[in-house]
Amino acid sequence: MEAIQFTLNGKSVQYDGSAADRLLDVLRDAYRCTSVKCGCKEGECGACSVLLDGKLINSCCVAMGAVQGSEIVTLEGYRETARFAVLDKAFAEISAVQCGFCIPGMVLASEAILAANPHPTEAEVRVGISGNLCRCTGYNAIVTAIMNASKEGNGLW
């Protein structure tokens, strides 16, 4: 049978491994997208979050066969955007990052929140990152950073 075709960070790629392989492992091992972190392998932590056809998805819970024909964006691709620049600044300004392990997922969750709703309430932001665990920050700084990005990036989302 044919290889699995999909778009990774804007580039068309072909994967000829097993359709049962985890997207998380394939992104890290075959395509060296090491921003995608493995925290739990059961959809509980959000460290492996990517955008699949624009939606936030835990890449640990996706088999490669489900990716056929889809568009995947990881932080490696997202960091080239103007939206990322706004989030980058907002997170850095108030030190919303400590160890950093959850941050690629947090940033993509932030993108998913703001893409759906450019001016979310604090409660909506908390729901939006509710699947992304952070063991360092206590979340408040991250929530503030996303709220600040929403103001600073007015018109981008």
Next chain:
Amino acid sequence: MVNGYIPASLPEALKIRAAQKVIPYAGGTDLMVKNPKDAVYLFLGKLPELTEIKSDAEYIRIGAAVTYTQALNSSLVPPLMKEAVSGIAAPAIRNAGTFGGNLGNGSAKADSVLIDFTADAKLRLMSVRGERVVDVTKFYLGRKKLDLAEDELIVEILLPKTGLENYYYKKVGGRNALAISRVAFAGVLRMDGEKIARFTAGFGAVADTVLRFPDLEAQLTGKTLSEAKEIKDRLLRQYSEKLVLTRGRVSAEYRKAVCMNLLRDFLAEKGI
């Protein structure tokens, strides 16, 4: 491609399902937790026949591969179902997890399945041999045991269009998000004028399957709220006797106490 089939249509999927030993894969959120080495998946998540929410004269028809996020954004899906699925896991899981997968996984903790039970939903199942429609309450034969043949696929969930408006729903989990239900309860009260037309109480996550007791529910049918109040104590005693629960992540005693508290709260909120 090895270990998987990506059919382009439902008929093609049914042919593969009949000819090969495959695991139906919709959202993957449950399956991929284990993802055994030799798994061969039948990828259904993008089939147009399975990813629509439609409405006909009698039913809201939810395709088996419709995601929770899709349902939350649909004006067709009743508020009771929306409230239950909004409490499932977190956004990334709701973007992938599906109604058919929640059923197919066979767990009594499946939050959308509790609503299927409480709503008396029907399921449309298909195979190359044809199709059949079954009551969800009969689809679950026991713990992780489903009335689904080796060659069948769950195609649609049929929710009654009306009668679910006056509801009560509570999920008790260990935390606000990413919580597996410790106890989930859904109740529906439909009035016909002054009289109760339908009273339903479903208990999720406390036994091998979602629990309902139709004979107890029927005791309130045709009664006014004040008549229902008169038999409330007896009814609660009967529920307490019938709720023989198993131990899971939490004790059977805790489960039972929470079930009874939620049932009492439901009745009180609805004026019984």
